Amino acid sequence: MNINKFIYIKLIIILLFSSNILFASDTKLIKQNWSFKGVTGKFDRSSLQRGYQVYTEVCASCHSMNLLSYRNLGEKGGPEFSLDQVKAIAANFEITDGPNSDGEMFTRPGRPSDKFVSPYPNVQASMAANGGAYPPDMSVLVKARKGGSDYIYSLLVGYEDPPSGFKLDDGVYYNKYMDGNQIKMSNPLSDGLVSYSDGTNATESQMAKDVTHFLTWAAEPHLENRHKTGWRVIIFLIILTLLVYFSMKKVWSRIDSEK
Amino acid sequence: MSEHHYTPSSKFGKWFNDRLPLLTLGDHLASYPTPKNLNYWWTFGGILTFCLVTQIVTGLVLAMHYVAHADMAFDSVEHIMRNVNYGWLIRYIHSNGASMFFLAVYIHIFRALFYGSYKSPREIIWILGMLIYLLMMATAFMGYVLPWGQMSFWGATVITNLFSAIPLVGESIVTWLWGGYAVDNPTLTRFFSLHYLFPFIILGLVVLHIWALHVPGNNNPVGIDIKKPSKDTVPFHPYITIKDLFALLIFLIIFSGFVFFSPNVLGHSDNYIQANPMVTPKHIVPEWYLLPFYAILRSVPDKLGGVVLLFASIFILMALPWLDRSKVRSAIFRPIYKQFFWLLVLDVLVLGYVGAMPAEGLYLLIARVSTAYYFLHFLVILPVLSSFEKTEPLPLSISAPVLTGNSNEYK
Numbered sequence A: 001m002n003i004n005k006f007i008y009i010k011l012i013i014i015l016l017f018s019s020n021i022l023f024a025s026d027t028k029l030i031k032q033n034w035s036f037k038g039v040t041g042k043f044d045r046s047s048l049q050r051g052y053q054v055y056t057e058v059c060a061s062c063h064s065m066n067l068l069s070y071r072n073l074g075e076k077g078g079p080e081f082s083l084d085q086v087k088a089i090a091a092n093f094e095i096t097d098g099p100n101s102d103g104e105m106f107t108r109p110g111r112p113s114d115k116f117v118s119p120y121p122n123v124q125a126s127m128a129a130n131g132g133a134y135p136p137d138m139s140v141l142v143k144a145r146k147g148g149s150d151y152i153y154s155l156l157v158g159y160e161d162p163p164s165g166f167k168l169d170d171g172v173y174y175n176k177y178m179d180g181n182q183i184k185m186s187n188p189l190s191d192g193l194v195s196y197s198d199g200t201n202a203t204e205s206q207m208a209k210d211v212t213h214f215l216t217w218a219a220e221p222h223l224e225n226r227h228k229t230g231w232r233v234i235i236f237l238i239i240l241t242l243l244v245y246f247s248m249k250k251v252w253s254r255i256d257s258e259k
Numbered sequence B: 001m002s003e004h005h006y007t008p009s010s011k012f013g014k015w016f017n018d019r020l021p022l023l024t025l026g027d028h029l030a031s032y033p034t035p036k037n038l039n040y041w042w043t044f045g046g047i048l049t050f051c052l053v054t055q056i057v058t059g060l061v062l063a064m065h066y067v068a069h070a071d072m073a074f075d076s077v078e079h080i081m082r083n084v085n086y087g088w089l090i091r092y093i094h095s096n097g098a099s100m101f102f103l104a105v106y107i108h109i110f111r112a113l114f115y116g117s118y119k120s121p122r123e124i125i126w127i128l129g130m131l132i133y134l135l136m137m138a139t140a141f142m143g144y145v146l147p148w149g150q151m152s153f154w155g156a157t158v159i160t161n162l163f164s165a166i167p168l169v170g171e172s173i174v175t176w177l178w179g180g181y182a183v184d185n186p187t188l189t190r191f192f193s194l195h196y197l198f199p200f201i202i203l204g205l206v207v208l209h210i211w212a213l214h215v216p217g218n219n220n221p222v223g224i225d226i227k228k229p230s231k232d233t234v235p236f237h238p239y240i241t242i243k244d245l246f247a248l249l250i251f252l253i254i255f256s257g258f259v260f261f262s263p264n265v266l267g268h269s270d271n272y273i274q275a276n277p278m279v280t281p282k283h284i285v286p287e288w289y290l291l292p293f294y295a296i297l298r299s300v301p302d303k304l305g306g307v308v309l310l311f312a313s314i315f316i317l318m319a320l321p322w323l324d325r326s327k328v329r330s331a332i333f334r335p336i337y338k339q340f341f342w343l344l345v346l347d348v349l350v351l352g353y354v355g356a357m358p359a360e361g362l363y364l365l366i367a368r369v370s371t372a373y374y375f376l377h378f379l380v381i382l383p384v385l386s387s388f389e390k391t392e393p394l395p396l397s398i399s400a401p402v403l404t405g406n407s408n409e410y411k
């Protein structure tokens, strides 16, 4: 029996070890101490709000976010803008609606129930405007990349001069973290690009952090509720397990005492 | 079935039971004599039943909001995640539930291998179990296609393309499966239809599986035949029900850990990119629970050969009761088999690991060696072992070894 246990432990170690190999990437990502990480993780409201500002002032000129509506910005667990703020944000956008009773399309100011307005009418248009590269929709981008938030952050601060001898085509940039080190997005961030309304100093890495925070929420808008519910469920299960354990001991004591 | 006759105490109960003996069935299930030495590896049957019901219930709710159309499937799953009340919970239970289901079924199968539960008189139980396992793989494979992400699409393309290896009719079969000349909307809608149907067939097979089990009764850790009912057995209720419940709760705690705290670790990030027939992902990998078979498939340079080995690796398991002819069931009394059992476990884990790696260089070599060993285990080692192995003496009854004082060994 001891030998089996030994083999068993070895197997588990091999498994753990191999899962490390599985998920290790070639270039080490910059790890951040994200507030949403871990089993009690929560979003940082002000970072989310700043991140939305970066998204809408910078990234939104190329990247769509089709799965989000303006109302989401005011929902619990998100940036939690006030209702008036959400209405004002939405009203900044022009929405094509219709047809009206005359059969005509018309434009009107946005409402909280509207979806985020896309910068381009379709994927082809976005590619045509970006040298043939599609700026991916950002709604679930964080979950669509290995490494998640750390990857997005690393990518945003990972622009460098290419090593000598590395040939780059026109309109292609060198990035340490991009697959193949070539990306068709120029560095979107630079110090002071936005002026934060809360007075935070808009350094490149601060903006990268904030926009990544925002994108993480966008990809997983119920994360806070998930963590909170998770604790309740697990504590409930543990208590129930203990009760059942003691009942089981009681029930089985009749049999165990027979031998 | 137990021999005693059951009479309901109430008048109505008796009237009803004379017409439909449901109460007799209930009494049979509650008093079903079960070996008293079953360990926790025996709790996975109940856990599996729970998993099936969970998949069906969460799947029903998902199906109320899901749209099986190539242009809308991806967004409809995200709609469930974002806008449906607790939709994220339902979907994460369903997607992680599939993994937990397979985790449980693998433990359940290896339990049977260790304790020789597939041997006479339980061959039919074993074969029914294998059919359930096959249908589970088909169901999970088709379910994985439904969110219509990149892995959904390319996984479906790779797996369905396997059938093109069949000589002469292969290509036509693939076109027929797809409902066109590529994986597309018709493929998605039929996969949804079948994904909805198969779990109910599985449910039917589970009923047969348990029915067949209730004829000879449970095997047990020492693997000997026992008299039922006797002092070696306990009635199913409350002894086994409470033990199964306890194990299920532990299982649920682990399950919840995945659902609430890392719901996406078992999935692939590419599946959050909508399917795009123009872009092939760098590595196309199936879900973790299919990896050992994927490794076997890719270890053969020839496509047809790979497909043949893939199916052989599953069907060989069905023949297991006739490949292992040792009269002794439990590995506890088979010192050599016991070592080979653990080697097989290791082999399958290695296969799973290389299945996730690119099929080249050292990985390919390891995959080939492990594939060869897999077949060697079932086709050569087991039959030979059945005639050569010196087994240890069996106890006369379950209570006997306990009396000799080594109680730990048998618990």
Ligand code: HEM
Residues within 6 Å of the ligand: B052, B055, B056, B057, B058, B059, B060, B061, B062, B063, B066, B077, B091, B094, B095, B098, B101, B136, B139, B140, B141, B143, B144, B145, B146, B147, B195, B196, B198, B199, B200, B202, B267
């Ligand atoms: C044997 C039981 C079942 C297994 C193993 C299973 C497995 C799966 C898997 C692996 C997925 C993909 C999860 C993902 O990545 O999103 C899925 C999706 C889905 N399943 Fe099932 N399933 C089962 C039963 C059912 C049943 C009975 C229904 C319907 C009544 C159902 C409806 C759905 C729907 C609508 C989806 C797409 C939504 C989604 O992807 O989350 N499933 N299933």
